[in-house]
Amino acid sequence: MKQFLTGKIKFYSKDKGYGFIYCKARSQDYYFNINNINNGDIPSANDIVIFNTINNSKGISAVDITITSKANSNKSLKEDSRVICNKCKRKIIPRIIFQNGRAMYSVCPFCGRTYKIFINFYISLFIIFLGILLLFIFFIKIFN
Template identity: 35%
Template sequence: MSVDTDEIAVNGKVKWFSRDKGYGFIHDPKSGVDRYFAVSDVVGADLPRDGDVVTFLATVGEKGPRATKIRIASAPLRATFHDQRADRHERHGHYRDDRVTCPSCNRRMVPRLVTYQGEAQKSLCPFCGATYRRFNTLQTAITITVAVIILMLFFFSR
């Protein structure tokens, strides 16, 4: 892979990287050169992104300066997709927070729905498992209606 056997450990910054194409360039501050790297040169499961500070071995490949054995040293804090979407919606006045507060653990959450035979039974807090709300199902409504009719027949038959 490399023509030159001299390998020097260097810190640099990812100038550009395309996940689709599988390659990018790292700026080497010591030499002032941009070094080519491919996905196969990255050590670890995470791929670097533009602006990440990385450590790498500086080599000279067949086509010029190259970076190998790349490890991410530090990455700038990035907003998650949800944070970016929420910010965009807030700027345009469209933001809606669907979360509620759990009465048991007091955390903001989106309740998880529990169903039985296709009917909603209750919703639960995903953090502590406490019941947030019980739903009146059709079966419960029928049972209550039948009980009321029986009581009415009992009182009116006297």
């Protein structure tokens, strides 16, 4: 049977996706990766967590991490700008992909699935229709 420990997020880097949990009972810091968070929440400093440990090549790391109490629990749900990915079911902030200086689509930072396409289909259809109409008018004037 796994023995879960209780700890507090000491540090977490959103850019690098890793951090450290301090366990007061063992007076020890444990390394963790964002992929080891169970419920898809983004950790922040002073969040209370329960976790298990595993011994790997880098030492003892925290795994099976569940955030039980957020440090900023007074935030309302409206302030949470994250959305749920349809594929991996995690809360995400989609990453926007640009092409030639224009936002083309956004993707999930965890699984890479396309979240939203920014090119409006109807606007594209209208532009194509307008181009065909102008070509038609041009050819009518040439052959008359």
